[in-house]
Amino acid sequence: xxxxxxxxxxxxxxxxxxxxxxxxxxxxxxxxxxxxxxxxxxxxxxxxxxxxxxxxxxxxxxxxxxxxxxxxxxxxxxxxxxxxxx
Ligand code: SF4
Numbered sequence: 001x002x003x004x005x006x007x008x009x010x011x012x013x014x015x016x017x018x019x020x021x022x023x024x025x026x027x028x029x030x031x032x033x034x035x036x037x038x039x040x041x042x043x044x045x046x047x048x049x050x051x052x053x054x055x056x057x058x059x060x061x062x063x064x065x066x067x068x069x070x071x072x073x074x075x076x077x078x079x080x081x082x083x084x085x086x
Contacts, residue, residue, distance in 0.1 A: 037078075
């Protein structure tokens with residue numbers, strides 16, 4: 001339980017930094033809202049180069065490799081609306 005909380009905190013800080021860099025460079029990258037993610041694994045199954053399951057939640061991996069043409073429907077793949085682009 002503590003480990004999951006620590007990992008989520010580290011991930012959050014990492015994603016905030018990535019978000020700032022993406023904003024600075026004017027690029028879009030995918031984000032996961034952990035208040036909405038139910039851990040179904042659909043994102044990791046459809047886009048294994050961008051998401052992987054860690055415990056009960058999905059993580060964005062290789063966010064910098066996101067390409068809207070190469071990864072269409074990335075937002076729609078999540079049945080819980082947890083994935084956004086920003
Ligand atoms: S598809 Fe959505 S709910 Fe399912 S693991 Fe991915 S982010 Fe979480």
